[in-house]
Structures are given as C-alpha cells and as structure tokens.
Amino acid sequence: MKLELRFFASLREALETSQESIDVPSSIKTISDLRSFLVQRGGIWAQALAEGKALRCALNQHMVDFNTVLQEGAEVAFFPPVTGG
Template identity: 55%
Template sequence: MQINLRFFASVRELLGTANEALTVAGDVTTVGAVRTLLAARGGAWAEALGEGRALRMAFNQVMCPATTPLQEGCEVAFFPPVTGG
C-alpha cells in the first residue's frame, strides 16, 4: 500500500525532511504501526518517533489515535503536541 507521510515542527527538523511517499507491507495496517516502522529505522527516526516521545498523529488531516486504520493513498502526519505560532 502506498501512503504519504508529513512531518512538522521539531519532528521535521530532526528528520531533515517534511514529507515522504512510502510503500508499506500488508502487516502495517494502522497509523501506530507506521510510527513503529519508521522509528525502527534508528538514529534520528528513533529519536523523533520513538515510543517515549510525546507525539501527535493525524490521518488525512484529522487528529487520530494510533489504532486508526490506513487506506491506500492516505496521508499520515506526525508532529509534537505544541507546534507554536
């Protein structure tokens, strides 16, 4: 399945990118599973998206829990709880 990722504020700064197109395997079915997959890349990815990090997630521009199911072509966004003005 092809999905689109967006990264904002400090997450974007840590990763050095604002977006990415990603093909995920069939066992990656939720927004939380995408987070786990990306954090497993290690380094800055683990620092920005790891389980201990306070992080908000959105699915197609709507705030969502980690259990939100993915859909082909969807947008998944990650950002800190407060992004500033």
C-alpha cells in the same frame, strides 16, 4: 500500501524532511504500526519517533489516535503536541 507522510515542527527539523512517499508492507495496519516501522530505520528516526515521545498524528488532515487504521493513499502527519505562550 502507498502512503504520504508529513512531518511538522521539531520532527521536520530532526528528520530533515517535511514529507515522504512510502510503500509499507501489508503487515502495517495502523498508525502505531507505521510509527514502529519508521522507528526501525534507526538513528534519528528511532529517536524522533520513539514510543515514549509525546506525538500527535492526523490521517487525511483529521486528528486521530495511533490505533487508527490506515487506508491506501492516505496522508499521515506526525507532529509534537502544540503548546502556547
């Protein structure tokens, strides 16, 4: 399945990229699966997207939870929780 990934704020800085086109195996069904798949890259990917990290996600520009099922050609965005001040 082909996906468009977007990374924002501190994630973009840590990963040194704001976007990526990726083909994932058919075993990747949810955003949680995708997150685990990206963590397996190791290094900064494992640190930035680690399971204990507070992250938010969006599918096709709509806020969703990590159990959301992926769709072919979808845009998946990851970003840290927003705080104000």
